[in-house]
Amino acid sequence: MKLFEVDTEFFSLMLGHILLMEGFAWLMVYLLGNGWVPTILAAVVLAISQAQSWCLQHDLGHVSFFKKSRWNHVAQQFVMGQLKGFSAHWWNFRHFQHHAKPNVFYKDPDVTLAPVFLLGESSVEYGKKKRRYLPYNHQHHYFFLIGPPLLTLVNFEVENLAYMLVCMRWTDLLWAISFYVRFFTSYMPFYGVPGTLFFFVSVRVLESHWFVWITQMNHIPKDIGSEKHRDWVSAQLTATCNVRQSRFLDWFSGHLNFQIEHHCLPSPPLSSPSLFPTMPRHNYHKVAPLVKSLCAKHGLNYEVKPFLKALTDIVGSLKKSGDAWLEAYLHE
Numbered sequence: 264m265k266l267f268e269v270d271t272e273f274f275s276l277m278l279g280h281i282l283l284m285e286g287f288a289w290l291m292v293y294l295l296g297n298g299w300v301p302t303i304l305a306a307v308v309l310a311i312s313q314a315q316s317w318c319l320q321h322d323l324g325h326v327s328f329f330k331k332s333r334w335n336h337v338a339q340q341f342v343m344g345q346l347k348g349f350s351a352h353w354w355n356f357r358h359f360q361h362h363a364k365p366n367v368f369y370k371d372p373d374v375t376l377a378p379v380f381l382l383g384e385s386s387v388e389y390g391k392k393k394r395r396y397l398p399y400n401h402q403h404h405y406f407f408l409i410g411p412p413l414l415t416l417v418n419f420e421v422e423n424l425a426y427m428l429v430c431m432r433w434t435d436l437l438w439a440i441s442f443y444v445r446f447f448t449s450y451m452p453f454y455g456v457p458g459t460l461f462f463f464v465s466v467r468v469l470e471s472h473w474f475v476w477i478t479q480m481n482h483i484p485k486d487i488g489s490e491k492h493r494d495w496v497s498a499q500l501t502a503t504c505n506v507r508q509s510r511f512l513d514w515f516s517g518h519l520n521f522q523i524e525h526h527c528l529p530s531p532p533l534s535s536p537s538l539f540p541t542m543p544r545h546n547y548h549k550v551a552p553l554v555k556s557l558c559a560k561h562g563l564n565y566e567v568k569p570f571l572k573a574l575t576d577i578v579g580s581l582k583k584s585g586d587a588w589l590e591a592y593l594h595e
Contacts (some may be wrong), residue, residue: 344438
C-alpha cells in the first residue's frame with residue numbers, strides 16, 4: 264500500500280517550522296527587548312520548538328525518513344545535538360528497550376521509576392517489603408512538583424551527560440556542546456550569564472511539561488508489571504492505547520496519539536535487523552483501520568481515549584498505584 268513511503272514535504276515542514284521558531288524567539292527578544300512579556304513569549308516559542316524537535320528526532324531514530332539508516336542517524340545527531348543539547352545514542356539506547364518490552368519492569372526504562380514513583384505491580388511489591396522512601400499514597404500530588412516540571416531539566420540532563428561520558432560518545436558530546444554555545448551566545452547579550460541560565464531553565468521546564476504528558480498518556484494508565492511472555496501484538500496492545508485524532512493533536516503529540524500503530528507495526532526488510540517500526544508517522548491514520556480490524560478479528564482490545572481523559576488517567580493511575588502500595592504496606 265506504499266505506507267512506508269516518505270512524504271519529504273511533511274518532514275521538511277517539520278524541520279522548517281522548528282528552525283523558524285528558533286529564529287523567531289531570538290528575533291522577539293532582539294526587537295522587543297528583554298522585558299518580561301517578550302521573554303515569556305520567547306520562552307514559550309522555544310519550548311514548542313524543543314518539543315517538536317523531540318518528535319522529529321524520534322522519527323529519525325526510527326529510521327522513518329531517509330532510505331539509509333546511517334543518514335537517519337546522522338540527521339538525528341544534528342536534531343538531538345545541535346537543536347536540543349542531548350545525545351542521539353543515549354535516546355536510542357533507552358528507546359529501543361522501551362519498544363522491545365513496553366511497560367515491563369527493569370526492561371523498559373520509561374516505567375522503571377522507583378523509588379520516586381511506583382507504577383503497577385511495583386506498588387504492591389514495595390508495600391509488601393515495607394519500603395517507604397516517599398509517601399507513595401500521595402504520589403499523584405507530588406507528581407505535579409517533580410514529574411512534568413523536572414524530567415528533562417534534571418533527570419534527562421544528568422542521565423544524558425553520564426551516558427556520553429561513560430560510553431565515550433565524544434561526537435554526541437561535541438554536538439551537545441554546540442547547542443549550549445549557540446544558546447548562550449545568542450541570549451547572553453540580552454540577559455547576561457545568570458539571566459540566560461534562568462531563561463534556559465524556563466524553556467526546559469515548559470518543554471518538560473509537554474514531554475511528560477504527551478509521552479505518558481499512552482502508557483502509564485495501562486498494564487505495568489513483570490514479563491508476561493505474551494505474543495508481540497498482544498504485549499504491545501496491553502501496554503499502549505490511542506488518543507482520539509485531530510489535526511492539532513497529530514501535530515502537538517508528534518502523532519503519538521497513534522501509539523498502537525507506532526508500537527504494533529512490524530518493520531519492513533532492512534539491511535540490518537530492526538526491532539522498532541519504521542513507518543512514517545504521517546501514514547499512521549491510513550493504516551489505523553487495518554490494525555483495528557486485525558484486533559477485532561483476534562479479540563484484542565483497541566483502546567482509543569479522548570485527549571483530556573488520557574491526561575487525567577495518568578493522575579488516576581498514579582493514585583491507584585499509591586493506594587495499592589499503602590494497602591500492602593499496612594496490611595501485609
